[in-house]
Amino acid sequence: MKIRAFILAVVPAFAGLAAEPSFNRDIRPLLETYCFKCHGVVKPKAGVNLAAFPDAGSVQRDPKTWEKVLTQLRDREMPPENKPQPKPEERDRLAEWVGKTLESADFSALPKDPGPAVLQRLNRLEYNNTIRDLLGVNSRPADKFPADGGGGGGFDNNAATLYLPPILLEKYLVAADEIVRAAAPEKIFIAPPSGFSGKRGAARKIIEHFAMRAFRRPVEKDEIERLLGLYDQAGKRGSTHEDAVRLALKALLVSPNFLFRVEQDHDGKEPVPVGDFELASRLSYFLWSSMPDAELFRLAGEKKLRDPRVLEAQTRRMLQDPKSKTFAENFTGQWLGTRRLETVSPPDQGRFPAFTPKLRDAMQAEPVEFFHSLLREDTSLLKLLDADYTFANAELAKLYSITNIVGAELRRVALTDRNRGGVLGMAGVLTLTSYPQRTSPVLRGRWVLEEILGTPPPPPPSMVKSLPPDDKPKAGLTFRQRLEQHRAKPECAACHKRMDPLGFGLENFDAIGRWRTQIGDQPVDARGELTTGEKFQGAVELKKILLEKKPQFVRNLAEKTLAYALGRGLEFYDIPTVRHLTATLAAKDYRSSTLILEIVKSHPFQHRRPRPAEEPARTAESGPR
Numbered sequence: 229m230k231i232r233a234f235i236l237a238v239v240p241a242f243a244g245l246a247a248e249p250s251f252n253r254d255i256r257p258l259l260e261t262y263c264f265k266c267h268g269v270v271k272p273k274a275g276v277n278l279a280a281f282p283d284a285g286s287v288q289r290d291p292k293t294w295e296k297v298l299t300q301l302r303d304r305e306m307p308p309e310n311k312p313q314p315k316p317e318e319r320d321r322l323a324e325w326v327g328k329t330l331e332s333a334d335f336s337a338l339p340k341d342p343g344p345a346v347l348q349r350l351n352r353l354e355y356n357n358t359i360r361d362l363l364g365v366n367s368r369p370a371d372k373f374p375a376d377g378g379g380g381g382g383f384d385n386n387a388a389t390l391y392l393p394p395i396l397l398e399k400y401l402v403a404a405d406e407i408v409r410a411a412a413p414e415k416i417f418i419a420p421p422s423g424f425s426g427k428r429g430a431a432r433k434i435i436e437h438f439a440m441r442a443f444r445r446p447v448e449k450d451e452i453e454r455l456l457g458l459y460d461q462a463g464k465r466g467s468t469h470e471d472a473v474r475l476a477l478k479a480l481l482v483s484p485n486f487l488f489r490v491e492q493d494h495d496g497k498e499p500v501p502v503g504d505f506e507l508a509s510r511l512s513y514f515l516w517s518s519m520p521d522a523e524l525f526r527l528a529g530e531k532k533l534r535d536p537r538v539l540e541a542q543t544r545r546m547l548q549d550p551k552s553k554t555f556a557e558n559f560t561g562q563w564l565g566t567r568r569l570e571t572v573s574p575p576d577q578g579r580f581p582a583f584t585p586k587l588r589d590a591m592q593a594e595p596v597e598f599f600h601s602l603l604r605e606d607t608s609l610l611k612l613l614d615a616d617y618t619f620a621n622a623e624l625a626k627l628y629s630i631t632n633i634v635g636a637e638l639r640r641v642a643l644t645d646r647n648r649g650g651v652l653g654m655a656g657v658l659t660l661t662s663y664p665q666r667t668s669p670v671l672r673g674r675w676v677l678e679e680i681l682g683t684p685p686p687p688p689p690s691m692v693k694s695l696p697p698d699d700k701p702k703a704g705l706t707f708r709q710r711l712e713q714h715r716a717k718p719e720c721a722a723c724h725k726r727m728d729p730l731g732f733g734l735e736n737f738d739a740i741g742r743w744r745t746q747i748g749d750q751p752v753d754a755r756g757e758l759t760t761g762e763k764f765q766g767a768v769e770l771k772k773i774l775l776e777k778k779p780q781f782v783r784n785l786a787e788k789t790l791a792y793a794l795g796r797g798l799e800f801y802d803i804p805t806v807r808h809l810t811a812t813l814a815a816k817d818y819r820s821s822t823l824i825l826e827i828v829k830s831h832p833f834q835h836r837r838p839r840p841a842e843e844p845a846r847t848a849e850s851g852p853r
Contacts, residue, residue, distance in 0.1 A: 250325075251283050258322050262307050262314050287326070288333040291800070298326045299683055303726055303759040341801040342499050342832040345839075346387035348489045348795050351376040353558060354385070355487075357518035357551075362441055363411040363477075369403040382788070383562050385513075385795045404481035408474040416473065427469045431459045435476050443485040444519055445505040446529070455479055489513065493839040502836050504528035510833060511543065514793045515824070516551040517558055536829070543828050544821065547603050556600035563788050564679060566592050566656040576664040580740050582627065583659070590624040590638065591656035591741070597638050598651075606821045609785060609813070610778060613680070614771045615649040617642050627655055627742050647743070647767040652676070652734065652774075655741030661731075662739035669711065669731025676730045681777060682784025685723040708732065708753050729756030733770035778818075783810050786823065793827045805830050 259278055267278045278297070281287050287294050300306040301323040307313060314322065350358060352370035359365050374396055376384040408416070419433035435455045439447040455476045462472035480486055489509055494500045502510065508520040508528040520528070524542065527533040533542065546552060561567030569592055575583045597619035602611060618628075620641050625633035628648060630641055643649050651657055661672040678684035711728065733756045738744050745752055754766040764770050774781065786809040791798050798806070809826050816822045827833055 255322065255325050258314065258318055262312060262318075266307075266311075284329050287329050291330055291333075291803075294326055294330060298323060298330065301326065305725070305759065309721070340499060340804075340831050340835070342835040342837060343794065343796055343799060343802070345491065345493070345836045346796065348385075348387040349390040349392060350487060350489070351385050351390060353554070354513060354517050357516065357554065358486075359407055359481075361518050361521070362438065363407060364415045365407050365410050367406070367410055369407060372403070373399050383559075383792045383795075385517075385558075385792065386797065387795045388797070400482050400487065404478045407481060408477045411477075413470070416477065417470070421469070428456070428459070431469070431473050431476070432456055434473055435459070435480075438477060439480055441519065441525070442480045443483070444489070444509045445503075491836060494836075496838040499831075499835040499837055501534070501834055504531050504533050507533055507539075507834060510793075511539075511546070511828060513795075514828070514833075515543070515546045515555050516549070517554045518551065534834075539828060540825055543825055547606075547821065547824065552603055553596070553600050556603060557596045559789070559792055560595045560599045561592065562792075564595055564651060564657055565660050565675070566595055566654075569656055569660060572660065573664050575659060575662070575740050579665055580738075582742070583740050584623070586636070587623045587627065587655075587740075588659075590621050591654070591659060593638050594619050594624060594654050594656060595651055597640075598654075601640070602820045603824075606819050608818045609782070609820055609823065610775065610818050611650065612785075613650045613652070613774050613778075613781065614646070615643070616646070618649065618654070624655065627740070629743065645743075646771075647736065650771060652680075652771060653737070653741075653767060658734065658737045658741035659739065665739070666707070667731075667735060667737070667739050669708075669728050669735060670724070671731070672734050673727030673729065673731035676774070677726060680774065680784065681780045682787065683780065685726055706750055706753070707747065708735075725759050729758055730770065732756045733764055734767055736766060779810065779814075782813055782818065786810050786813065789823055790827055790830075790832075794832055802832065805832055 263278050266273045267276045269277060269279050272278075276293060276296075278293075281290070297306075301319060304319075313319075352373050352375075355370040355373070356368045359369065374393065377389045377391075416438075417430075417434065418437060419430045421427040421430040425432075432452065436447065436452055439452060439455060443451075458479055459472045459476045462475045463469070467475070484490065491502060491506045501507075505520075505525075505528045508524040512518060512520040512524060523545075524533065527538060527542065532538050569588050574588070577583070598615075599612070601607075601619070602609060617640055619638040620628060620630060620633055621636050621638045622634050623636075624638070625631070625641065630643075633639070633641060647653055657675070658667075658672070661675045662668055663671075674685060711724075733754055735747075735754045736743055736745070736752050755763070756765075756770065757763045758773070762773050764773055783806065786806050787798055790802065790805065790809065808830070809823065812826050813819075813822050
């Protein structure tokens, strides 16, 4: 869940507002007039009692409630249409006060908290990539593992949801055996037996080399001795030197120190910086979804990685490395939802024969290549909303009516039609937010609210009937007219007023993202009017409005990226970090490197909580509990 969904336990009343006199004189009377009848002491609707807030400080201590109040005020969802409405200047005064009160809350007195130190299992992608970089095996063994669930923040690297079911333990054993058999001998046997140390000496060197990399930290002597003991036992049973070494490596691959990103526990009351090797792992799994490379290991061993100049240089190096495409693929595919194109119901083949597996693959790849270009070129993240270029191959270019593009490889292409630029014009997003036989202004509008602005509407009431599966005119009414009838119902109106206009602005794109000017024999109606009064026609004008709302977009993107980097959902104590990210991005032209670098430098990324007093210490040797 996002930080705005958490209630602050203790927030000092901020000093800059003339709180109680202004609240009592100007704000509370408005709440009494327009809000308390439904949200007062007596049977408050939805359990929201606004009369329980006597001053600005109490508002700041419950941002969850007041963020919702602010959103509904600005979107004119509350009061309901059938209730007395505040005058425009009254609504503006109330919304401005709530907004300033929340934004001006002083979080400096809050103790810095990096969040729970949850043990993090490698997810399937991280396991595959780590095996690739450790032993050169590209067979993707983790694809046979049970699927990873999405956790807080919506990403499958969330430590709290990376469970260890019994079936996975069995899969680890099978995979480890297959991996050590598939690894090339020259990759494993890096130390040949010599006359002085013999085969056992060679085995020790091999085990020391791989153990340090597999555990992603220096290895203790007794850990090496235990692994070497397996080598000895295999030899006593008649195994060859090669098979005995492979047995020790197999043990490495099923060790908790490999399967989990184990970090050292610390006593005390205050957060502590993570170790150099732990920082290297946090950085590499953030940007590469894999283990640190030789340079990161070297700098960690020399205790230089934490130096701000070194850390920035390494972060920039990693962003330029081809492996950073993994970050682009994993982050954008889950944030935008386009990774689900392989599993959701595909477009109806009778109506959309142009949709093929090859086109679907290109649809998935387009936002990845685009986001990766923003990382490589260190350009503005606002191009996610509007850009004059995209990436396409022959299949996608044909869908977009772009000529002179051949081949299966996606390449950068200039866009002369500005309806198409940015993620809202990408076919993968447009297909994902459609039904098999028609577009869905509702799904598309909800997607914009949730993934772009970070203000998702609540789920629909269970009793509401769904609309027909196609968009053909019926009973003399266009699909839009039928949807407008649907949204006129009181139980539907509030949410549809927010979602539908955004979706209508994208109606020129059909259910696979192809441009159209007619639906049936009627011209496309791509007009929209937001609850805040802005009117627009089509995708170009919609994107212009969204760019005007860039603070919301940037905050949402910062929250998403921070949650991905930390491997956990965000909580109230992450608010200062998110505020810092959004402010720094605005000051530095929203460059992609600013977002990544500020996350890497942030307190929660570089620190961990101390061990709770009642828990036994976890050492590198003990692994996960």
